[in-house]
Amino acid sequence: MIWETVDGINIWKLSRYFKKLSASKLTLEEKVLNDVLVVTLPLKKSDEPTAAEIRRQIEEAVLHSDGFETLKVALLENCRPSYKEMMTKYGVRRWLEIPVEENVIYQFSFENIKETSQHSPAS
Numbered sequence: 276m277i278w279e280t281v282d283g284i285n286i287w288k289l290s291r292y293f294k295k296l297s298a299s300k301l302t303l304e305e306k307v308l309n310d311v312l313v314v315t316l317p318l319k320k321s322d323e324p325t326a327a328e329i330r331r332q333i334e335e336a337v338l339h340s341d342g343f344e345t346l347k348v349a350l351l352e353n354c355r356p357s358y359k360e361m362m363t364k365y366g367v368r369r370w371l372e373i374p375v376e377e378n379v380i381y382q383f384s385f386e387n388i389k390e391t392s393q394h395s396p397a398s
Contacts, residue, residue, distance in 0.1 A: 281336045282329050284316050284369075293342030297349035312373040319360070319367035330358045337371060350375060 279286045292314070296303055306312050319325070325333075337343055337356045347354060352375075360369045 279336070281333050282325060283319060284333060284336075286336050286340055289314070289316075289337060290340035290342030293340065293346045297342075297346040303349075307375050310375055312375050314356075314371040314373070316369040316371065318365065319369055322362065322366065324362070324367065325358070325360060325369075333358050346373075352376060 296306065303312070306314070334356055343356070354373050354375065356371045356373050358369070359372055360367050362368075
């Protein structure tokens, strides 16, 4: 599992990243833009776009990784990754987009935390 790669993407490292992301809500909030979680992937050195079959393999490998399952539980929704790429002069820039509903993004309010701690009984 550690050495499993699909088109140069190490699935184990990506799974580990998803686990870390799901453990930290603040980091998760930083990565979400316009209700989409964007995860950058390693640059593809060739100038050729990825074939549809390879795209499907990447999405399926990510979908079935342990880290992505943990992320889905943390987000409390059934989301599906979408592989995207863009040609640049240095190679093919690749990333995953994961739709995240607005209600999943947690808003931290220090006033609410203070109120809760004041009302709780002292030990």
